[in-house]
Amino acid sequence: MNLSTQSVDHPLSPKGRFGRLSYAAWTFLSSIVAVILIFVLAFTAVLSTGTNVEQPQNYPILAIILFLVVYIALLYFSFVFTIRRLHDRNQSGWLSLLMLVPVVNLFFLIYLFCAKGSEASNNFGPVRATSAWEKVLGWIYIIIIPLAFIFGIIAAISAPAYQDYEQRSQQIQMDQQN
Numbered sequence: 001m002n003l004s005t006q007s008v009d010h011p012l013s014p015k016g017r018f019g020r021l022s023y024a025a026w027t028f029l030s031s032i033v034a035v036i037l038i039f040v041l042a043f044t045a046v047l048s049t050g051t052n053v054e055q056p057q058n059y060p061i062l063a064i065i066l067f068l069v070v071y072i073a074l075l076y077f078s079f080v081f082t083i084r085r086l087h088d089r090n091q092s093g094w095l096s097l098l099m100l101v102p103v104v105n106l107f108f109l110i111y112l113f114c115a116k117g118s119e120a121s122n123n124f125g126p127v128r129a130t131s132a133w134e135k136v137l138g139w140i141y142i143i144i145i146p147l148a149f150i151f152g153i154i155a156a157i158s159a160p161a162y163q164d165y166e167q168r169s170q171q172i173q174m175d176q177q178n
Contacts, residue, residue: 009128011084012077014093017128018084019117021138025130026081028141034074041066087124088117113142 009016011026018026045063083093098108121127130138 012080014080014083015124016084017088017117017122017124017126018081019088019128019130020085020113020115021142022128022130022134023081023085023088023112024138024141025134025136027078028137028144030074030077030081034070037070038067041070082112085112085117087122088128089115090118090122090124 011018011022041063045060048060048063078099079096082096082099086093086095099105101108117127119127
């Protein structure tokens, strides 16, 4: 293949394909970057407004605009990665709009992580090789998702139990003082 017709795969472009691990890795990486940016913006906004966090009207308008920019960028890249993942399944990128439908988006995300892509070239190009760092980051993300779900369930169960324990211990202390 000569160099003038050879296309370069840009991961941030909706053209091309993403395997399951590439999809997980790039989604995880974009989420990490967005969370870091949001924390930095929140920290600087709080520092610039003083210690009174309860009054959001004191936040600088620039911080709010930057929050929106980060959110829109994360949303855009989420759609790009979803489109590329759908292309790996030889499906139209328009199906990525299912990510906007509540509840359906959860099942759609599970589908994207679990469904195997086309093993040969399809309408959207040849199979994209998953680099080593994408494999590592993708597996970390895939492992973190169920762990977060399990810890969330444990926290939801244990928080009311702990509150009940606190109330009973306070009641016992009151009874002992009387």
